[in-house]
Amino acid sequence: MRYTFAVALVCVVAAVAVVGHVGGSAIASIRAGAGPAKTARGLYLATVMGCSDCHTPLKMTPTGPEPDATRLLAGHPEQIGALPRSTPHGAWPVSAAATNTAFSGPWGVSYAANLTPDQNTGLGIWTEEMFIQALRTGKHMGTSRPIVPPMPCPAYRHATDEDLQAIYAYPHSRAQ
């Protein structure tokens, strides 16, 4: 239960951090990569389901933090390094990096994954089946270790196969 609370908490933080920016230049640049109806639907779903909130690092600008359009869905930038662990007990058990891509809480430290089609660091070698099973079961590649918060698998597992297929197709379409 407390994980659910923590997920909700971090989602609120994420929403506050990027509100007003999701329709901005970052999304405009992904729109350019969306072609057929399926990938356009994938872009739409990824946008309204907030994938970019955690999987695209924020960068500071004169008007406040904005998603870094050069790192769209690329996950936590490794150059930033490791996030120190937060105190697991007490009133403030969760902390996050300024990029909103690294999180510490009772589950440990988690780093938003690279969702681009990169073969080594992204989802390049993932099949559609692995992707759908990962979001349904909350397990890496659908069979391996548990995917920990704040990745909202408890919510996303209710998406239809068709919607998850579209979300899978969208970033892969950007490789072409």
Ligand code: HEC
């Ligand atoms: C509130 C933040 C947040 C949101 C929103 C979010 N993610 Fe995540 N996601 C994460 C974090 C953090 C991880 C890493 C968890 C871990 O390492 O166990 C992750 C992991 C994943 C993984 C597993 C990667 C792997 O190697 O196992 C996939 C796939 C994924 N996210 C896809 C998505 C998609 C698609 C969306 C939108 C529909 C989305 N995420 C929205 C934070 C988020």
